[in-house]
Amino acid sequence: MGRETPVNHVEAERQRREKLNHRFYALRSVVPNVSRMDKASLLADAVSYIKDLKAKVEELEAEAKRARKESLLEQGISSGGGTPTSATTTLCGGPVAIELDVKLLGPDAIIRLQSENMAHAPSRLMLALRDLDLVVHHATVSGIKEAVVQDVMARVPEALLGEYNLRSALLARLDKGS
Numbered sequence: 001m002g003r004e005t006p007v008n009h010v011e012a013e014r015q016r017r018e019k020l021n022h023r024f025y026a027l028r029s030v031v032p033n034v035s036r037m038d039k040a041s042l043l044a045d046a047v048s049y050i051k052d053l054k055a056k057v058e059e060l061e062a063e064a065k066r067a068r069k070e071s072l073l074e075q076g077i078s079s080g081g082g083t084p085t086s087a088t089t090t091l092c093g094g095p096v097a098i099e100l101d102v103k104l105l106g107p108d109a110i111i112r113l114q115s116e117n118m119a120h121a122p123s124r125l126m127l128a129l130r131d132l133d134l135v136v137h138h139a140t141v142s143g144i145k146e147a148v149v150q151d152v153m154a155r156v157p158e159a160l161l162g163e164y165n166l167r168s169a170l171l172a173r174l175d176k177g178s
Contacts, residue, residue, distance in 0.1 A: 065146070069097070098174065102167045108137070109156045109166055117148040125150050128173035133157045 024039055031046045098115040111129075115121045122141045129136055135155040142149045160166045 098171075100167060100171060100174075102163045102170070104156065104161065104163050104166070107155055107158075107161070109134070109152075109154055109163075111150075111152040111154065111166075111170070113150045113152075114147055117143055117146055121148045122150055124174060125152065128170055129154055131173055132160060132169055134160075 024042060027046055028034055028042055031042065031049050033049075034045050035041050098113060098121075100114075101112040103110045111125075113121070113125050126136070126139070129152065134157070136152055137155065138153040140151045156166060160169055
């Protein structure tokens with residue numbers, strides 16, 4: 001009986017080493033440019049490779065963020081002609097891109113405003129609605145990463161009925177309120 005325990009222990013240790021070796025083979029297959037074949041070098045190369053990948057991910061995320069900001073700014077600048085759905089307004093000394101969508105349902109409007117999450121954007125929209133004499137029935141504000149999305153259901157005065165009229169008045173009031 002004293003013989004079984006060492007044999008089981010030896011077998012368990014052999015299986016553990018075998019499993020470890022299989023994992024090193026798997027690691028070697030996904031790490032490019034392994035400098036030497038020993039385990040310590042493989043681990044060092046894997047750490048270096050992971051750090052490089054993290055740096056590339058951060059760089060790509062920053063690039064995507066810049067492109068998204070530029071796209072919002074271009075949309076705001078290029079919407080001067082037709083129906084204004086996007087605009088660039090100045091808040092706290094710098095340009096901020098906003099996207100405004102207005103849908104009328106009879107005398108009520110559904111208004112969605114998306115902008116950068118800064119300069120108290122929700123209070124600015126509420127002040128603009130109050131100044132234009134819209135009666136707010138329901139409002140929600142959601143923060144998503146660097147953006148804030150506001151959805152508002154409001155009663156529209158007769159003078160502003162029409163999606164274009166309401167959208168233009170809101171954009172003008174938001175820009176004026178800065």
